[in-house]
Amino acid sequence: MKPTDTSDPDYFHKVVDCQWACPAHTPVPAYIRLIAQGRYSDAYMLNRESNVFPGVLGRVCDRPCEPACRRTRVEEEPVAICRLKRVAADHRDDITDRLPKKPAKTNGKKIALIGAGPASFTVANDLAPMGYECTIFEKFDKPGGLMRTNIPAFRLPENVLMEEIGYILDMGVDLKLGTPVNSMKELLKEDYDAVFVGTGAPKGKNLSLPGREEADANIHIGIEWLESVAFEHIDKIGKEVLIIGVGNTAMDCCRTSLRLGADSVKVMARKPRAFFKASPWELEDAEEENVDILVNHSPKAFVHENGKLTGMVFELMEYDVDENGKITDSRVTGEKTIACTDVILAIGQNNAFPWIEKDAGIEFDKWDVPVVDKVTFESSQKGVFFGGDAAFGPLNIIWAVRHGHEAAISIHKYCHGESLTQRRPDQLKLEPTKMGMFEWRYSNAFDDSERREMDHVALTERFSNLGTEVELGFSPEKIATEVQRCLNCDVQTVFDAPKCTECDACIDICPVECLSIVPNAEEPVLRDAVNATNPDQALYVSEDLPYTGRVMIKDEDVCLHCGLCAERCPTAAWDMQEGIITIPHADDQNALDKIFEAAE
DSSP, rough: OOOOTTHHHHHHHSHHHHHHHSTTTHHHHHHHHHHHHTTEEEEHHHHHHSSSSSSHHHOOOOOOOOHHHHGGGTTSSOOOOHHHHHHHHHHOOOOOOGGGOOOOOOOOOOEEEOOOOHHHHHHHHHHHHGGGGEEEOOSSSOOOHHHHSSTTTTSSSSHHHHHHHHHHHHTOOOOOETTTOOHHHHHHHHSSSEEEEEOOOOOOOOOOOOOTTTTTTGEEEHHHHHHHHHHTTTOOOEEEEEEOSSSSSHHHHHHHHHHHHHHHEEEEEESSSGGGOOOHHHHHHHHHTEEEEEEEEEEEEEEETTTTEEEEEEEEEEEOOOOTTTTOOOOEEEEEEEEOOOOOSSSEEOOOOOOTTSSSSBOOOOSSSOOOOOOTOSSSSSTEETTHHHSSSSOOOOHHHHHOOOOHHHHHHHHHHHHHSSOOOOEEEEEEBBBBOOBBSSSOOOOOOOOOOOBOOHHHHHOOOOOSSSSSOOHHHHHHHHHHTTTOTEEEEOOEEEEEEEEHHHHHHHHOOOEEEEOOOOOOHHHHTOOOOOOOOOOEEEEOOOTOOOOOETTTOOOOOOOHHHHTTTTEEEEEEEEEOOOOTHHHHHHHHHHHHOOO
């Protein structure tokens, strides 16, 4: 194999699995170290550079970072990354003086943003401080999009949401509430230089079964029902509620039902638990509140008497699952009727653009989803961009934030007549962490503590008020313990081949046996030498070593970044250096252009 090109920003970035897995690429280990030092405001600001809504996402993120966490290499549970994000938000000082300010003079470019959700606010967050005049149009009388309408207040308090939205509005963003856009063609006639669509996927899926029309009064579409609850149009529900579906929306529906007066709530799943879409913690929280989750029940019909819903008929299913966990066959083994007063359908949601005319120049595919470039987020109509659920269908808040950052870059380039595809690459710099002969400016000792559990409000206190937040946050003891569970994966093992004397000291001390010095060979042979079994993670290969011409190899997949190799090495061939990745946003484009021009 050729020597590994560690100058490629993605090489060391990918080794930081949590940051690599985060759509917004939040620098997780870096902000956890700041929390460990009690620098909560600094941790919050570092979070905000990438994810924009640390207080919101510290409560309700889908946590793609946690399954990727390297802590699972040594034990079952990952670091509580999401909850530590909330720690930074809950314990920070006033940071308003550290936020971008409204410029004294705008640049004359006007941007229309449709929908006051996370994607639109991220675009405004990036562009407004650069002098763009951003106007957000929202059909409801309160902002937030799905963060407000789909996530109940007992998970995301309104004051947390409004505070972080307020930071962006204070940058000079014009928010027009109760102002729906009814015609794309008419909007395009106005003097906006670009348009961003961040309206989400607001149409819940229906279930057309016998009895649906007759029992309509007590059958609700999940996201529409949650929306009505959020705006206080609905404040009660019947005593026996069935939730159809097992995604995160279903979990919000079942827990909300309990707070609106339901005595019995059952979540009906068509498949076994291994196939649920809901996050494991969402399921745990629902079951803690005595929600029953019934598997292998496929809806067949609604039962009604005199125009009133009385129950549902389900087919009882049985499945064959292969060794890879895929369903290979299914069969109906029986039938069951379950009594209920209300049914909430939470089986998915779709995009809906009734206000975009067919001749507005925007192409839609066969599923009525706009055709959007996955790099630039531009539609077939020049100057019209999409992001969040409106672009590619339902995802989650952190993906909407990522889309907003990328769309903001494109809008900035579009407004200046530049190529949308020629974007500044990621940048990585390595900074030594050595403070002494064997001292580092981070804690590299392995802490074997188990993941801390979140404290919750007592069950007896949860249901009297829909706005009572269930999760209380981490105590000081739990914060101090959880931050030490992070393995500091962004502090990289950097190898200087000419200094190596091939003494094998690093190999002897490595606790996970990820190092070896061997004759160079093809990749499969080298992988076998260190038992590197994960092909998705890189194998490090050094230059030829000076004494024997062999190479140092390292399995990046299992390395704990403990620094023992660097501490043990007598020649300092190994060093521990922090890899600081820069993911360019819209305001980085001009500055980076100048840097690249100077380099050329």
